[in-house]
Amino acid sequence: MSNLKKIRIGAGAGFSGDRLEPAEILASQGEIDYLILECLAERTIALAQKRKLSDPNKGYDPLLERRMKKLLPIIAEKGIKVISNMGAANAPAAAAKIIEIAIRKNLKIKVAAVTGDDVLSLITGEEITLESGKPLSSFGKIVSANAYLGADSILPALNAGAEVIITGRVADPSLVVAPLMHSYGWTYSDTELIGKATVIGHLLECAGQVTGGYFADGVKKIVPNLEILGHPYADIFPDGTAVIGKVEGTGGIISLATVKEQLLYEVLNPFAYLTPDVSADFTTVSLKQIGHEKVQVTGGNGSTKPEKLKVSVGYQGGFMGEGEILYAGAFALERAKMAGEIVEKRLQEHFTEPLRIDYIGSNAAHAGLGDGNSSYEIRLRVSGLAKTAEIAAWIGEEVEALYTNGPSGGGGVRKSVTEIIGIQSILIDRESIHSSFSIFES
Incomplete structure (x- = not known):
């Protein structure tokens, strides 16, 4: 087990069209060790596959170049590692574009492109869909099929010393689980710790939602300065405890209410929240306001990871x-x-x-x-x-x-x-x- 006292992970983006400034603020002022940029959704990657079909050098996130132009000088100076699924349908092309930007800025950087999520060649059309119970072939021409990979797809790149890791379809919480496993030496046999890491990843994956974005209603739920909404970071300790915070002076709030809403967001079964890494149990999570803009997250559990992976199929x-x-x-x-x-x-x-x-x-x-x-x-x-x-x-x-x-x-x-x-x-x-x-x- 690592002797590290804690690591700090910042959430710079929660979807493809997210603002650029919060990630830049986290990198420059947040004293973070890792920056995650979660930029994929089911339809996002299907549309990326269409762009790749039109141009084999495309298919990555449309904002990748603008984001990396801002971030590369900062992360190179501060030694921050970036993990992002901005590779979408073409992680190698995304990695090549980042290198191109680094060369123009005279920066030395090591980028890893993670592949393997594209499983279109494995699809027969006879597979039964989870939503309808009908075979895939009944919907229309299939244009994409991407499996949700887990932290184990990212770990080898971290072990190889990559400073920027670009993936395709990786499960959102896995972007956080991977650096925790890498930093603390956790393994998949540590199911309780992987469950806790998944809870933290779930809280961070939508970025500004946990700091008051998508929370405010302007009447009962007042959130100040949404125009400069700050994105969150988490200080994570070797026992899986975490503290959610944000950069001082940024807009938004971090409260028990904002964290609770994000904890429950898109969770159908809190006893078994399935990811490629673990079947996570959210029912034992405990939240505590421990200071201004600070919420402590303890608890959470997990059991063995599922034998099957979810595949998002576009048609x-x-x-x-x-x-x-x-x-x-x-x-x-x-x-x-x-x-x-x-x-x-x-x-x-x-x-x-x-x-x-x-x-x-x-x-x-x-x-x-x-x-x-x-x-x-x-x-x-x-x-x-x-x-x-x-x-x-x-x-x-x-x-x-x-x-x-x-x-x-x-x-x-x-x-x-x-x-x-x-x-x-x-x-x-x-x-x-x-x-x-x-x-x-x-």
Whole structure:
């Protein structure tokens, strides 16, 4: 076991489009040992696979270059290690881009690209999905299949001395579990410690959510200075105890309430939160406010890691056509409804599924609950799914035609066609997946 008193891990990003500044602040002012950047979601990686198909040098996170331009000089100066799944569908290309940036900045850096999560070649189409119980082949052409790897895919790169580790689809908490295992010498036989590490990883993975982002409601849950929201770090000790904090002077709060909300976020079974590393038990976690912006996390447990890994499968789901138009003033809702009926009647025979008609300002978010009686302005939104982009485009065209062929006073038309990537999940035997890493140096 290591003699380290603690290590500090900062959470610089919680999703692909997250702000850039919080990671820079953590790296420059947070006195952190590791910086994790969690930038993947199920649809994110499927879309990345599409970009890679168009250009074999792409497929990594769109903000990777901007993030690393800011971070590389800081981490090189301070000796911080970065672990991120910004590799998305193309970790080697992401690593090569980071080296390119380092060379331009005259920095010496060692980058590892972790691969093995892409299991498209193993998919037959006969696999039964977790969401529907139907075979994959019933949904559409499969474009991606990425298994959730665990900390064991990252550890070899850490052991090789990589300063930046770029992965594809790795389970979010594993980005934290790996440096803890590496720093403290924990193994998978230490299931209680791996369970505790997973709890900490889960608290950090969404970054600003634990410091008040996605928590505030402006009335009962007041969060100060959200415009400069600070992202969290965790001081983790050899027994698996952690203290969540943030850089002094940044916005947001760290309280029992914010930490509790994040602890429960996306947890279906707190007795068995399944990751590639462990079946974690969150029910024994204890939280304690131990000071200003400091919450101590103790407890948590775990049992043997699952024999199967989750695989996120992307498929071509057709094309979404959308059209919007605004009606304001007297009888806004009535005119919007008239307009919606016109479009529906003109297009219903061309779409196999009913069009969706939303009256934004009356009932779009909670269909059927708004009566619209006091609505002074309504934005009509018509959307529908089609097999081709050409058919999907008809929706926007018909909404635009309402300018002079529909009720009075319509304006502010917007229209779009978007290719839809659907997502289904399956399980695959762990033994069939083999991760590896490649080293790139500037």
